[in-house]
Amino acid sequence: MIRAERLTKRYGSRTVVRDLSFTVRPGTVTGFLGPNGAGKSTTLRMVLGLDAPTGGTATVAGRSYAAHPAPLTQVGALLDARSFHPGRTAFHHLMSLAHTHGIPRSRVEHVLGVTGLSDVAGRRVKGFSLGMGQRLGIAAALLGDPAAVVLDEPVNGLDPEGVRWVRTLLKSLAAEGRTVLVSSHLMSEMALTADHLVVIGRGRLLADTTVAQLVRDAGTGSVLVTSPDADRLRTLLPTPARTAEEGPGTLRVTGLDAPAIGRLAAAHGIELHALTPEDASLEQAFMDLTHDSVEYQGAAA
Known part of the structure; x- marks a missing residue:
């Protein structure tokens, strides 16, 4: 079990992680999500003892990472696929x-086989592609x-x-x-893989829930609207609604x-060619x- 309790990290006057608490339980895949700059990497580094918390604690199996006499047998990690x-x-x-x-040689050979690297085990890793580097990083995480x-x-x-x-x-x-x-930015993959989600933003906990519950809480989803007068319709939509252009005449x-x-x-005489509800994703x-x-938001072109 991995547990964060009121975890906080400050760099000078900048607080990257704020009073963050969550539990990752055995037997489930927990997705750790957040926009860029949310504090995900800093949180993971504190869990793995690479950064010291300013406040709070991060433990694995009831101990800090550094307190484990054989940490590789307690938690295996991949933070940087090129760290070799x-x-x-x-x-x-x-x-x-x-x-x-x-750890015996037989275990090394086993994880090379599990990750599909047996045939390239004798190659220098400087020639590895990014994908092969990822596989080697996962092999290292599984080693203990x-x-x-x-x-x-x-x-x-x-x-x-490889994704599958x-x-x-x-x-x-x-x-x-x-x-x-x-941790992943690929929401489609998390939807297929994760059982539980921990979502953070600006260092704070936003959700600690299941995938299904988060999607249900999102409400009715979105609506694809096609109209020759889409621009005028956009200006008439009430403030709570948000729009994104999906193509010419489609919102x-x-x-x-x-x-x-x-x-x-209808009230404003706007012709609609299509009105297609889509379930929330x-x-x-x-x-x-x-x-x-979101720390960095782009403007429409």
């Missing part, structure tokens, strides 16, 4: 980690057969087959009773249902939840 010596082979990179914990696994953007750089492999791997780890915490409207949009258009629910927590 470029001159080493994949095999020797893993063996160098194994020696620190008395840990009770908990923490992965930051594990599918970054992987092809579709990671999805299957995470689910199988959770099915074995392990604690799995994974995606959130915060207002299809009947309300139809009545508004995890991506939309996430965008709605974190809308006020």
